[in-house]
Amino acid sequence: MKPTRKSPARKKTPVKSGAPERPKRVRRNPERLIAAILNAAIEEFSNHGFSGARIDRISKRANTVDRMLYYYFGNKERLYEAVLEEVYRNLIEEQRQFVPPEGDPVNGMDELITHMWEHYMNHPEFIRLVMSENLLYGRYIRQSEHIKQVSFPLVRIIDEILKSGKKKNIFRPDADTNFILMTIMSMGFFYVSNQYTYTYWLSKELTPNLRSDAWLGHMKTVIFDHLMVR
Amino acid sequence: MKPTRKSPARKKTPVKSGAPERPKRVRRNPERLIAAILNAAIEEFSNHGFSGARIDRISKRANTVDRMLYYYFGNKERLYEAVLEEVYRNLIEEQRQFVPPEGDPVNGMDELITHMWEHYMNHPEFIRLVMSENLLYGRYIRQSEHIKQVSFPLVRIIDEILKSGKKKNIFRPDADTNFILMTIMSMGFFYVSNQYTYTYWLSKELTPNLRSDAWLGHMKTVIFDHLMVR
Amino acid sequence: MKPTRKSPARKKTPVKSGAPERPKRVRRNPERLIAAILNAAIEEFSNHGFSGARIDRISKRANTVDRMLYYYFGNKERLYEAVLEEVYRNLIEEQRQFVPPEGDPVNGMDELITHMWEHYMNHPEFIRLVMSENLLYGRYIRQSEHIKQVSFPLVRIIDEILKSGKKKNIFRPDADTNFILMTIMSMGFFYVSNQYTYTYWLSKELTPNLRSDAWLGHMKTVIFDHLMVR
Amino acid sequence: MKPTRKSPARKKTPVKSGAPERPKRVRRNPERLIAAILNAAIEEFSNHGFSGARIDRISKRANTVDRMLYYYFGNKERLYEAVLEEVYRNLIEEQRQFVPPEGDPVNGMDELITHMWEHYMNHPEFIRLVMSENLLYGRYIRQSEHIKQVSFPLVRIIDEILKSGKKKNIFRPDADTNFILMTIMSMGFFYVSNQYTYTYWLSKELTPNLRSDAWLGHMKTVIFDHLMVR
DNA sequence: CATGAATGAGAATTCATTCAT
DNA sequence: AATGAATGAATTCTCATTCAT
The missing domain is CATH 1.10.357.10 (Tetracycline Repressor, domain 2)
Structure with a gap:
């Protein structure tokens, strides 16, 4: 029974020890995460306009991953x-x-x-x-x-x-x-x-x-x- | 699955959406084409801003193909x-x-x-x-x-x-x-x-x-x- | 851009499309929930085939959340x-x-x-x-x-x-x-x-x-x- | 004048010499490429159905890249x-x-x-x-x-x-x-x-x-x- | 027993641009 | 002078699934 999508299988061991630590994200604190996304989005949209704004820049600035923007806001337009x-x-x-x-x-x-x-x-x-x-x-x-x-x-x-x-x-x-x-x-x-x-x-x-x-x-x-x- | 025989009687490219339909263009009239591109670009950039503007919409509106914008203007920024x-x-x-x-x-x-x-x-x-x-x-x-x-x-x-x-x-x-x-x-x-x-x-x-x-x-x-x- | 002050009066999560609206669920009635999921799944798989079927559509139709499908059935294949x-x-x-x-x-x-x-x-x-x-x-x-x-x-x-x-x-x-x-x-x-x-x-x-x-x-x-x- | 998208800047030098040579594609032969894509698509869609079919598998089998499917066929549905x-x-x-x-x-x-x-x-x-x-x-x-x-x-x-x-x-x-x-x-x-x-x-x-x-x-x-x- | 939060890995598609004649 | 063919690199968004309580 092969899963359709590969199951996550998180890589716990970084390939290089010198590789940059992924930033600790605010976990289990939805309100704070939502606020962080929103503030990052204000910055991004204000700087680049709607078309010029980039989802990944927002998520990076909010110290999270793209996926979360979709989780909380649905899509770029709604954000x-x-x-x-x-x-x-x-x-x-x-x-x-x-x-x-x-x-x-x-x-x-x-x-x-x-x-x-x-x-x-x-x-x-x-x-x-x-x-x-x-x-x-x-x-x-x-x-x-x-x-x-x-x-x-x-x-x-x-x-x-x-x-x-x-x-x-x-x-x-x-x-x-x-x-x-x-x-x-x-x-x-x-x-x-x-x-x-x-x-x-x-x-x-x-x-x-x-x-x-x-x-x-x-x-x-x-x-x-x-x-x-x- | 065995591949079906090559379609024996294929004459023309089939769908061709990316390669735009060839419109009848003003040929051998660079000045007119340049003006057409410029006007189309004014409309497009004014409507959608820089990031929102699309090269292919401009070329379509100017009744030409993307390539020509590059030919005459270099790139999106210069246009x-x-x-x-x-x-x-x-x-x-x-x-x-x-x-x-x-x-x-x-x-x-x-x-x-x-x-x-x-x-x-x-x-x-x-x-x-x-x-x-x-x-x-x-x-x-x-x-x-x-x-x-x-x-x-x-x-x-x-x-x-x-x-x-x-x-x-x-x-x-x-x-x-x-x-x-x-x-x-x-x-x-x-x-x-x-x-x-x-x-x-x-x-x-x-x-x-x-x-x-x-x-x-x-x-x-x-x-x-x-x-x-x- | 300076970040605007944190919205002072944020009470609730804002858009929440990814996190589905919480429907009133049949609680404490596993049998009924399981049956509801199964029926929803029959409909969904029959309509869209295995690959085309969507977990979230099933859970929505069963008036529950994705998580429960996994809770009761393990994964999409087992469902x-x-x-x-x-x-x-x-x-x-x-x-x-x-x-x-x-x-x-x-x-x-x-x-x-x-x-x-x-x-x-x-x-x-x-x-x-x-x-x-x-x-x-x-x-x-x-x-x-x-x-x-x-x-x-x-x-x-x-x-x-x-x-x-x-x-x-x-x-x-x-x-x-x-x-x-x-x-x-x-x-x-x-x-x-x-x-x-x-x-x-x-x-x-x-x-x-x-x-x-x-x-x-x-x-x-x-x-x-x-x-x-x- | 920074380009919006990074200009291609083809990597001529592979990182590893043992890296697999990218397959020689049929270049400048649209008819053949179109036929190859179509045959690969027949195989893929027939094998996996519409939803289960994967664009990248088709392009790989046709010995080309995803982009070309869009160039010639527009999108998955039209293909x-x-x-x-x-x-x-x-x-x-x-x-x-x-x-x-x-x-x-x-x-x-x-x-x-x-x-x-x-x-x-x-x-x-x-x-x-x-x-x-x-x-x-x-x-x-x-x-x-x-x-x-x-x-x-x-x-x-x-x-x-x-x-x-x-x-x-x-x-x-x-x-x-x-x-x-x-x-x-x-x-x-x-x-x-x-x-x-x-x-x-x-x-x-x-x-x-x-x-x-x-x-x-x-x-x-x-x-x-x-x-x-x- | 139940579930809200979080998420990695894809997947389709877009976009500006260059290759090659 | 002009253009058809080709394309790398994003970019948005999806999807099943696991984490954590």
């Missing part, structure tokens, strides 16, 4: 989806932690812009994954029930800041939540996302001006120039 | 580089055609914004290729002597518009060319590039407001709010 | 053997139930043919498993002590019918049990086993004639034409 | 289909070569039975492939336009023999082409196809009688007993 969900989950978590100062809409808006900016600066992997997903025409975000259902805390916060500012006649009455949000996002995101190409556009002499804090300052200026009643 | 150069060349060509109205900086800026916006709207493949290139950390743009050397016509035009507006005391005196350019680019680019994800962020009720012409209007408002001396 | 034994056991059981009419060999033969035919018609999974086993060159049937030892009740019954018919000078004296049995088996088995290919052979106009009852009628005609003394 | 077509093509070719004796329907039928029988005896791989295909529910034969379109020469020949015999009042007037054909096929096919299992059924003492020539004789007896007007 990618899990990655997307994870970074969005993190984003939302951070937004939840954000509490704008009471009673001062100008300050509130200022801190909000700073908060969004810092997320972009601290999470280039988020930026890159979002770019990838857009290059994929939003294929996976569309599939993720999880992402589609949650709402983003900042939307309500902006809404409230704007309302408060309008009531006090500080902000222009026609300011629109989505437009303000999009303005902040676009300026913040683009600064990071397109850094490798726009430098070729700019007037070379002035480029050094474009340090990140200067750009954050500019963003705020532009937004308040637009928002404040004169 | 990608040629694609990047091509879309930048087209961009610059369009910018050269742009002539701002004489003597009216407000109008000039207005038309400039429109001009940039329209390029984004009309050339999603450009947007996507630039995204890809940024995901690749600008690897190929850095290699391209061609792209690095040219300067972008719009920079000088913006510069002149700003100078003219400042001289007339219409524009704020500290307006910076690069910052203005970046502002236009970021808002315009992001609107197209991230369309598949930001919708999940926005306040659902307000989303319909975000039609493209409304966004163009908003861009202009924001920029002039910032630019105009009050 | 397959158990399946073979099971269907043969069923066959023999049915044959045991068959009692030919006393004293009338013609009637006896007629009912016997019907009985065999009906087993084929009612048990396509038996047909398919037998085909599989033959494609495997009888590897498992040869190993099964169980199958090899039992004798098939019909052989003795045919033998008696033939003897009785010969004694009465109704059946030709040289009629051979094995040949008659083989004739019935071949015509009955083939009709079911090869149904997907022989249709391409037949004269298309006449195909509708080949309904199953017509074929049973033909079988009987042929056998009696051969058997009866003229 | 299997090509195999099916090939053995059917061979069958038809043999049938075309069969010319029944003029004017003597009894002799004609006799030789026809012999001819069919001999194809089964000489082509076990045909038998096994047909079994496989039936286990696959005729999936591939259904897809093959080629097989579906051709008609089998023997059908017309049987038809003519029967007509001739009926005209001469030798054969029973209600003899049906399809039924006769099916009878011959079923008895001939089954004898080979099920050889590994029916032996367990038969009366052990009589089994030696069942030599192949005896069975051919029995087939003829049965068919003529049925066919001849008494």
Whole structure:
């Protein structure tokens, strides 16, 4: 009765004694292994995009073997989806932690812009994954029930800041939540996302001006120039 | 099992999927073939990114065979580089055609914004290729002597518009060319590039407001709010 | 890329496709579980053959997990053997139930043919498993002590019918049990086993004639034409 | 410009001088290579069925590498289909070569039975492939336009023999082409196809009688007993 | 008795690229 | 100048099976 596939027959004795020890894997700790895979996958997908990502690089970085990715995530696409969900989950978590100062809409808006900016600066992997997903025409975000259902805390916060500012006649009455949000996002995101190409556009002499804090300052200026009643 | 006799009457190769069906090709017209390959490659790379792009899809779309891509372009990377150069060349060509109205900086800026916006709207493949290139950390743009050397016509035009507006005391005196350019680019680019994800962020009720012409209007408002001396 | 913080609020394993969803299982009822596995295996092996059969499909259909198949049956091969034994056991059981009419060999033969035919018609999974086993060159049937030892009740019954018919000078004296049995088996088995290919052979106009009852009628005609003394 | 995939960088120097020379492959002779692959595939699929067949065994037997199977046949399924077509093509070719004796329907039928029988005896791989295909529910034969379109020469020949015999009042007037054909096929096919299992059924003492020539004789007896007007 | 976790060894297929004329 | 044939090296994923409690 020959087994169809050769039974594993583990090689206990390494051929060479100088051969590199296989790294000790985290055994019998699924949660930790899953987290390790997910983090490795975030790194890999963010670095190489979906097509460029390699399963074996992920498993190596997670200190496990390819097989385990399939065991826990099914296939490359599902792993990618899990990655997307994870970074969005993190984003939302951070937004939840954000509490704008009471009673001062100008300050509130200022801190909000700073908060969004810092997320972009601290999470280039988020930026890159979002770019990838857009290059994929939003294929996976569309599939993720999880992402589609949650709402983003900042939307309500902006809404409230704007309302408060309008009531006090500080902000222009026609300011629109989505437009303000999009303005902040676009300026913040683009600064990071397109850094490798726009430098070729700019007037070379002035480029050094474009340090990140200067750009954050500019963003705020532009937004308040637009928002404040004169 | 005894092998059956050799099929006596085999005339042609049977299935031939790997060896693609020979299409009628444009023969003896290298220029046309090269252009066809380049266009097919623009489409493919823009659609799938560098890693996701497939040589055989390009050759099929160009009505030729894989081999010819190598014949004319060397390898996938060089073809990608040629694609990047091509879309930048087209961009610059369009910018050269742009002539701002004489003597009216407000109008000039207005038309400039429109001009940039329209390029984004009309050339999603450009947007996507630039995204890809940024995901690749600008690897190929850095290699391209061609792209690095040219300067972008719009920079000088913006510069002149700003100078003219400042001289007339219409524009704020500290307006910076690069910052203005970046502002236009970021808002315009992001609107197209991230369309598949930001919708999940926005306040659902307000989303319909975000039609493209409304966004163009908003861009202009924001920029002039910032630019105009009050 | 810096690793994002470990997702702080991970509670459960995420996708878990490889590790199958835990179905509510029949616990503490080994007999029932074993039977469920066996039935699922009959279905699977009969449908896909030995190589094509999948352990996980069987376990899913049996509402259990892969591990249990190994627990109760050892490995795929032994499970397959158990399946073979099971269907043969069923066959023999049915044959045991068959009692030919006393004293009338013609009637006896007629009912016997019907009985065999009906087993084929009612048990396509038996047909398919037998085909599989033959494609495997009888590897498992040869190993099964169980199958090899039992004798098939019909052989003795045919033998008696033939003897009785010969004694009465109704059946030709040289009629051979094995040949008659083989004739019935071949015509009955083939009709079911090869149904997907022989249709391409037949004269298309006449195909509708080949309904199953017509074929049973033909079988009987042929056998009696051969058997009866003229 | 690192290539995405490592460029081949053929190892010209074998590590060990005792390492087995890689076999010289038939180069630049597509027709021969295709034929070699097809023959190897016939052997492999016939031996192991579709699921059990292994691409690498086929390529090894054809003295080539896996890649070439894909180059010429696309994938395993298409190769299997090509195999099916090939053995059917061979069958038809043999049938075309069969010319029944003029004017003597009894002799004609006799030789026809012999001819069919001999194809089964000489082509076990045909038998096994047909079994496989039936286990696959005729999936591939259904897809093959080629097989579906051709008609089998023997059908017309049987038809003519029967007509001739009926005209001469030798054969029973209600003899049906399809039924006769099916009878011959079923008895001939089954004898080979099920050889590994029916032996367990038969009366052990009589089994030696069942030599192949005896069975051919029995087939003829049965068919003529049925066919001849008494 | 039962089962969740883990896994080695394949297996089909893909992909860019070079060989050879 | 052009192209048909050939191909090495991955790459994703599958499959039966064992480890470990």
